[in-house]
Amino acid sequence: MAAAPGTARSRFVVVGGGIAGVTCAEKLAVEFPSEDIFLVTASPVIKAITNFKQVSKTLEEFDVEEQPSSLLERRYTNIKVIQSGVKQLKSDEHKIFTEDGKEYMYEKLCLCAGAIPKLIFEGNPYVLGIRDTDSAQAFQKHLAQAERIVVVGNGGIALELVYEIEGCEVIWAIKDKAIGNTFFDAGAAEFLIPKLTAEKRETPIECKRTKYTMEGMEKKERPLAASDKVGSALGPDWHEGLHLKGTKKFSHKVHIEKLCEVKKIHLQQEFLQLQQMSLAFPKEEKNVEPDEVLWPVYVELTNGKIYGCDFIVSATGVVPNVKPFLDGNNFAIGEDGGLKVDKHMHTSLPDIYAAGDICTASWEPSPVWHQMRLWTQARQMGWYAAKCMAADALGESIDLDFSFELFAHVTKFFNYKVVVLGKYNAQGLGLDHELMLRCTKEQEYVKVVMQNGRMMGAVLIGETDLEETFENLILNQMDLSAYGEDLLNPDIDIEDYFD
Numbered sequence: 001m002a003a004a005p006g007t008a009r010s011r012f013v014v015v016g017g018g019i020a021g022v023t024c025a026e027k028l029a030v031e032f033p034s035e036d037i038f039l040v041t042a043s044p045v046i047k048a049i050t051n052f053k054q055v056s057k058t059l060e061e062f063d064v065e066e067q068p069s070s071l072l073e074r075r076y077t078n079i080k081v082i083q084s085g086v087k088q089l090k091s092d093e094h095k096i097f098t099e100d101g102k103e104y105m106y107e108k109l110c111l112c113a114g115a116i117p118k119l120i121f122e123g124n125p126y127v128l129g130i131r132d133t134d135s136a137q138a139f140q141k142h143l144a145q146a147e148r149i150v151v152v153g154n155g156g157i158a159l160e161l162v163y164e165i166e167g168c169e170v171i172w173a174i175k176d177k178a179i180g181n182t183f184f185d186a187g188a189a190e191f192l193i194p195k196l197t198a199e200k201r202e203t204p205i206e207c208k209r210t211k212y213t214m215e216g217m218e219k220k221e222r223p224l225a226a227s228d229k230v231g232s233a234l235g236p237d238w239h240e241g242l243h244l245k246g247t248k249k250f251s252h253k254v255h256i257e258k259l260c261e262v263k264k265i266h267l268q269q270e271f272l273q274l275q276q277m278s279l280a281f282p283k284e285e286k287n288v289e290p291d292e293v294l295w296p297v298y299v300e301l302t303n304g305k306i307y308g309c310d311f312i313v314s315a316t317g318v319v320p321n322v323k324p325f326l327d328g329n330n331f332a333i334g335e336d337g338g339l340k341v342d343k344h345m346h347t348s349l350p351d352i353y354a355a356g357d358i359c360t361a362s363w364e365p366s367p368v369w370h371q372m373r374l375w376t377q378a379r380q381m382g383w384y385a386a387k388c389m390a391a392d393a394l395g396e397s398i399d400l401d402f403s404f405e406l407f408a409h410v411t412k413f414f415n416y417k418v419v420v421l422g423k424y425n426a427q428g429l430g431l432d433h434e435l436m437l438r439c440t441k442e443q444e445y446v447k448v449v450m451q452n453g454r455m456m457g458a459v460l461i462g463e464t465d466l467e468e469t470f471e472n473l474i475l476n477q478m479d480l481s482a483y484g485e486d487l488l489n490p491d492i493d494i495e496d497y498f499d
């Protein structure tokens with residue numbers, strides 16, 4: 001298709017300057033050194049991966065740096081970064097239109113526009129979400145004035161926040177029976193709880209995991225994204241540079257409300273009126289605090305309790321960022337709202353690929369892999385999408401990348417190293433599975449998920465040193481029935497067994 005005058009044209013265009021987009025553009029730049037690769041991004045900074053190390057077959061370790069886009073262009077002279085949001089895609093014309101009034105034609109396009117926080121009571125000024133550097137800084141600013149906040153959600157962000165916040169009371173409202181439902185079961189939650197309630201927290205452990213830094217610029221020099229622009233998602237250790245401190249002298253004070261959701265949020269005046277009328281909140285029945293404590297906002301939970309607070313953090317997951325810029329194109333959309341991609345990261349529309357948080361993996365997965373919107377998967381998908389685009393462009397075939405064989409994630413919660421492998425929470429295994437546990441208080445928690453004598457998943461908390469062995473056992477699906485409980489016997493060197 002010929003480009004109209006004024007339309008820039010590139011064989012490969014990538015949208016999004018997060019980990020998925022940058023990795024995809026870098027790989028394309030290497031595969032096609034004589035082509036210009038356009039990277040179109042709404043954010044003024046890009047995310048780059050440095051010091052990448054493959055720790056084991058599927059576990060990886062890397063640093064993530066927020067960098068000015070000029071550094072990327074200097075590293076890859078055939079990458080051209082266009083800093084403007086895409087406002088429209090016309091897939092039938094192979095064109096994208098940007099906010100600054102320009103248009104670009106592509107032969108192959110990869111969409112890596114990430115996800116946005118799925119907020120409860122969206123639009124309420126007392127409800128904050130955390131996604132990018134700007135929203136994290138806004139949160140920090142509000143926290144500095146706060147005495148009490150309510151954190152809603154039970155996933156990665158909530159787990160990190162409730163542990164890190166100091167000098168501010170935290171009411172943590174979760175839908176589930178136990179904390180951290182996206183990463184662990186109730187047993188692991190029990191193991192972790194004492195760390196949360198301990199008054200004094202230790203210095204952070206050194207842990208082999210991704211690290212988050214800002215390279216090539218001082219924090220104060222960082223260009224601020226305009227508030228209406230979508231920045232890249234934060235990631236590992238995002239809170240390290242932030243001072244997450246409230247106004248109080250105490251260190252930590254967390255109260256957990258289980259099995260509940262937020263029913264309503266009342267502004268102070270509305271709350272007082274209702275209370276005066278004694279209609280909505282008869283004090284003897286509900287957990288309403290004494291009148292002398294006045295809060296800007298009151299959170300009514302579905303368990304009937306009401307908590308006043310300075311503001312609410314909604315850490316309630318993300319939705320793929322497909323609106324409004326992809327409206328008018330007939331993409332197949334997954335149940336979670338992402339662009340469906342097949343095993344070649346191809347969307348349902350010709351010549352359009354997608355990677356990272358924006359996409360929904362819709363191929364038949366390996367029995368021990370599942371998608372989770374994580375930094376590692378954004379990198380793996382971006383890299384593999386570029387390989388698939390290259391293979392398509394050259395008329396070659398390509399097999400699904402090995403990284404999708406086994407789900408593997410290393411992170412840190414409550415100052416413990418946490419490794420989750422395979423179907424670590426027996427996801428999708430039904431009742432037909434067994435759990436084996438080993439736990440030493442304040443030291444380690446090891447859980448393996450077994451099915452028909454085979455290891456299907458594991459949660460390793462603490463310095464267990466078991467990740468590589470278990471990774472192999474899950475990958476090779478060896479029949480372990482003969483070993484029974486010895487599999488977790490601390491007196492047996494399990495690695496020797498299987499070498």
Ligand SMILES: Cc1cc2nc3c(=O)[nH]c(=O)nc-3n(C[C@H](O)[C@H](O)[C@H](O)COP(=O)(O)OP(=O)(O)OC[C@H]3O[C@@H](n4cnc5c(N)ncnc54)[C@H](O)[C@@H]3O)c2cc1C
Pocket residue numbers: 015016017018019020021040041042043047084085086087112113114115130131132156157230231232233234235236237238321325355356357358373374375376378411
């Ligand atoms: C607070 C927080 C902590 C996290 N911690 C961890 C962790 O410890 N470990 C982990 O593995 N993962 C973590 N994650 C998840 C991880 O950050 C994401 O899964 C990952 O960054 C997704 O990468 P991405 O490239 O798909 O999307 P993003 O990083 O969101 O990048 C999207 C890019 O698209 C651009 N964009 C958006 N719309 C447009 C448009 N219309 N036109 C042009 N460009 C556009 C944005 O500006 C951005 O550059 C965390 C996330 C958050 C929010």
Ligand SMILES: NC(=O)C1=CN([C@@H]2O[C@H](COP(=O)(O)OP(=O)(O)OC[C@H]3O[C@@H](n4cnc5c(N)ncnc54)[C@H](O)[C@@H]3O)[C@@H](O)[C@H]2O)C=CC1
Pocket residue numbers: 120152153154155156157158160174175181182261262314315316317318372373374411412
């Ligand atoms: N260390 C790590 O690996 C981290 C990873 N992340 C990733 O960043 C992304 C965003 O993190 P989160 O927002 O924590 O998402 P999440 O998907 O990890 O967790 C969302 C939580 O919100 C709960 N929830 C959903 N709707 C709710 C509602 N209406 N009311 C109450 N609770 C509700 C869910 O049950 C779940 O516990 C995720 O993809 C997450 O995996 C984030 C922080 C740390």
